[in-house]
Amino acid sequence: MDKIKDILVNKGISPSYHRMKILEYLVKNNNHPTADSIYRVLAPQIPTLSKTTIYNTLKTFVSKGIISSFAGLNQELHYDYKFEPHVHFFCRKCQRIFDLAEPFDCFKDKSIEGHLVLSHQINLEGICHNCLQDEGE
Amino acid sequence: MDKIKDILVNKGISPSYHRMKILEYLVKNNNHPTADSIYRVLAPQIPTLSKTTIYNTLKTFVSKGIISSFAGLNQELHYDYKFEPHVHFFCRKCQRIFDLAEPFDCFKDKSIEGHLVLSHQINLEGICHNCLQDEGE
DNA sequence: TTACATTTTTGTAATGATTACAAATTTATA
DNA sequence: TATAAATTTGTAATCATTACAAAAATGTAA
Ligand SMILES: [Mn+2]
Ligand SMILES: [Mn+2]
Ligand SMILES: [Zn+2]
Ligand SMILES: [Zn+2]
Numbered sequence: 001m002d003k004i005k006d007i008l009v010n011k012g013i014s015p016s017y018h019r020m021k022i023l024e025y026l027v028k029n030n031n032h033p034t035a036d037s038i039y040r041v042l043a044p045q046i047p048t049l050s051k052t053t054i055y056n057t058l059k060t061f062v063s064k065g066i067i068s069s070f071a072g073l074n075q076e077l078h079y080d081y082k083f084e085p086h087v088h089f090f091c092r093k094c095q096r097i098f099d100l101a102e103p104f105d106c107f108k109d110k111s112i113e114g115h116l117v118l119s120h121q122i123n124l125e126g127i128c129h130n131c132l133q134d135e136g137e
Numbered sequence: 138m139d140k141i142k143d144i145l146v147n148k149g150i151s152p153s154y155h156r157m158k159i160l161e162y163l164v165k166n167n168n169h170p171t172a173d174s175i176y177r178v179l180a181p182q183i184p185t186l187s188k189t190t191i192y193n194t195l196k197t198f199v200s201k202g203i204i205s206s207f208a209g210l211n212q213e214l215h216y217d218y219k220f221e222p223h224v225h226f227f228c229r230k231c232q233r234i235f236d237l238a239e240p241f242d243c244f245k246d247k248s249i250e251g252h253l254v255l256s257h258q259i260n261l262e263g264i265c266h267n268c269l270q271d272e273g274e
Numbered sequence: 275t276t277a278c279a280t281t282t283t284t285g286t287a288a289t290g291a292t293t294a295c296a297a298a299t300t301t302a303t304a
Numbered sequence: 305t306a307t308a309a310a311t312t313t314g315t316a317a318t319c320a321t322t323a324c325a326a327a328a329a330t331g332t333a334a
Contacts, residue, residue: 016301016311036291050313055292071208075320076291089252100250113237114266115226123258129251153282153329173320187284192321212291213320 003027011064021046022057023081026067032078032088032097070121072097085120091128098128140164148201158183159194163204163218169225169234171213207258209234222257228265235265 004024008015025038033041035054043049058079061067072078073090078097087100110117127135141161145152162175170178172191180186195216198204209215210227215234224237247254264272 014301014310018312034291048313052293052314053312056312059293071212075208075212075214077212089249089254091252092255098250098252100252102249112226112239112261113235114269115228115235115237115261116264116269117226117261118229118263120262121260123260124249124252124254125257126255127253132251132253151281151330155283171320185284189285189322190283193283196322 001027007066011066013060013064013066018046018049018053019057019060022054023061023066026061026079026081030080030082030099032072032080034072034076034078036076038079070123073125087122087124089124089126089128091131092125093127093131093134096128100124138164144203148203150197150201150203155183155186155190156194156197159191160198160203160218163198163216167217167219167236169209169215169217171209171215173213175216207260210262224259224261226261226263226265228268229262230264230268230271233265237261 001020001024004020004027005015007023007027008019013019021042022038025042026033031037035051035058038058039049039051039054042054058067058069062069062079066081068080068083069077070080070088073092073095082099087102089098089100090096091098138157138161141157141164142152144160144164145156150156158179159175162179163170172188172195175195176186176188176191179191195204195206199206199216203218205217205220206214207217207225210229210232219236224239226235226237227233228235
């Protein structure tokens with residue numbers, strides 16, 4: 001994908017093969033992966049891939065503002081290519097993380113009680129609709 | 138403090154000395170401590186105190202609903218005695234965590250897009266008012 | 275009080291995610 | 305090609321947290 005390469009070049013990151021594959025995974029799969037879950041998917045395809053490369057690459061992407069990261073229920077870092085601020089829902093049963101389309105502008109104003117707000121994160125926790133159905137049976 | 142003891146007894150936790158001291162610290166200091174920061178304060182006063190006891194105790198308190206916990210910027214768990222849902226502000230400079238009095242009822246409704254919402258967490262990130270002043274000099 | 279069971283606490287070792295670091299490999303450049 | 309720079313790898317270290325078994329404290333019955 002040339003779109004992937006462009007994203008990297010535009011941010012001043014040279015588009016190595018590994019970096020492109022990792023970013024491609026993030027762009028195509030909106031599943032809030034961890035470093036380890038990316039590794040489990042990509043390692044079979046790229047036999048020489050090292051987990052350190054994944055950590056390094058993700059850190060670079062975050063610092064350049066290509067992706068964002070957040071702590072999951074288990075203190076493991078999850079990564080997200082989607083950049084519009086959006087709400088995350090954590091399911092306590094299946095541990096999956098859902099994006100909510102919920103429109104959200106409570107913090108449009110960027111200064112609250114004297115603090116300068118640069119970013120925000122809204123996390124909901126509960127039982128997802130799939131797990132609710134399973135319970136019903 | 139007898140108030141501390143009552144909190145424990147009401148939740149079915151026997152009020153041992155260590156548990157009371159740890160809960161007292163949480164109730165009196167609204168500073169979102171970590172297990173380690175509690176240890177650094179209490180260990181000098183209670184020479185035999187073990188860090189494992191702190192971890193065990195905090196875990197018990199969370200599971201019994203006496204305190205809540207959340208991941209900080211550095212993936213370390215912070216603990217909070219305050220129970221009304223409230224907004225947290227993380228300062229990127231001084232790493233401190235502030236409670237915001239911001240009234241907040243966007244998620245009063247407990248079912249969103251089919252998911253059952255049991256709890257929520259709003260985290261803001263930026264530069265706190267103290268650090269903003271320091272920058273101004 | 276003593277003897278025994280239960281609870282609490284301790285200390286050390288294990289775990290698991292992440293990072294540091296130096297060597298090896300690849301890529302770019304002259 | 306030769307050399308320098310960038311990238312990747314593999315291993316070891318770090319750090320928060322947990323597991324676990326022994327030690328200490330507490331409760332209870334005789
Ligand atoms: Mn998302
Ligand atoms: Mn708080
Ligand atoms: Zn679920
Ligand atoms: Zn600050």
